[in-house]
Amino acid sequence: MIADISVDDSEILAEIHRCCFDDYWSAKSFHELLSQDVFFGFIYKGKDPRGFILGKIVCCEIEIITFCILPEFQNRGIGKTLLTEIDNYAARHFVKNIFLEVSEDNVVARKVYKDFGYKEISRRAGYYQSQDCFKTAIVLQKACPYFAEMLANSCGYFFYK
Numbered sequence: 568m569i570a571d572i573s574v575d576d577s578e579i580l581a582e583i584h585r586c587c588f589d590d591y592w593s594a595k596s597f598h599e600l601l602s603q604d605v606f607f608g609f610i611y612k613g614k615d616p617r618g619f620i621l622g623k624i625v626c627c628e629i630e631i632i633t634f635c636i637l638p639e640f641q642n643r644g645i646g647k648t649l650l651t652e653i654d655n656y657a658a659r660h661f662v663k664n665i666f667l668e669v670s671e672d673n674v675v676a677r678k679v680y681k682d683f684g685y686k687e688i689s690r691r692a693g694y695y696q697s698q699d700c701f702k703t704a705i706v707l708q709k710a711c712p713y714f715a716e717m718l719a720n721s722c723g724y725f726f727y728k
């Protein structure tokens with residue numbers, strides 16, 4: 568089952584995040600983010616919560632802020648299910664672009680984003696720092712087809728008028 572994320576999920580989001588990242592975020596951080604209107608997301612629940620995706624929407628753009636599935640539930644299609652939810656949300660909100668940053672060495676995430684039509688637009692050297700290691704971030708972007716369709720339809724409307 569997929570549900571909208573709310574501030575009440577802050578503890579569980581922090582717990583999942585801790586299992587997936589070295590530089591994990593606290594429940595307080597999630598609470599602060601989710602108290603702001605621009606942040607939204609989806610949580611995947613089986614018997615228990617298994618993963619989530621958190622985004623930020625500003626004007627016509629979404630940024631995927633963080634995205635993770637508990638290790639024992641990875642590779643079962645949950646990540647792709649949540650990305651589909653983001654696409655649906657983007658369509659409902661007339662979003663033009665979705666973008667995100669991913670570590671250059673994150674093979675699985677890069678594969679999943681590629682399958683969903685995300686394309687590299689730039690690189691940020693040394694963006695991720697863990698212990699003494701600096702890693703390059705790849706900035707990916709996806710143009711939402713629904714936005715182009717809507718634009719084409721409205722242009723048609725204005726030309727017709």
Ligand SMILES: CC(C)(COP(=O)(O)OP(=O)(O)OC[C@H]1O[C@@H](n2cnc3c(N)ncnc32)[C@H](O)[C@@H]1OP(=O)(O)O)[C@@H](O)C(=O)NCCC(=O)NCCS
Nearest residue numbers: 587634635636641642643644645646647669674675676678
């Ligand atoms: C990235 C992440 C969210 C993906 O979620 P997921 O539920 O495992 O993803 P899915 O099961 O939907 O899809 C995984 C895909 O990667 C493929 N894959 C798995 N391991 C792979 C590997 N080593 N190399 C290449 N592809 C791989 C799978 O075959 C699958 O592709 P398919 O649908 O064509 O078979 C999850 O791995 C995760 O939480 N990682 C840790 C946190 C993280 O890196 N988040 C992203 C930060 S940008």
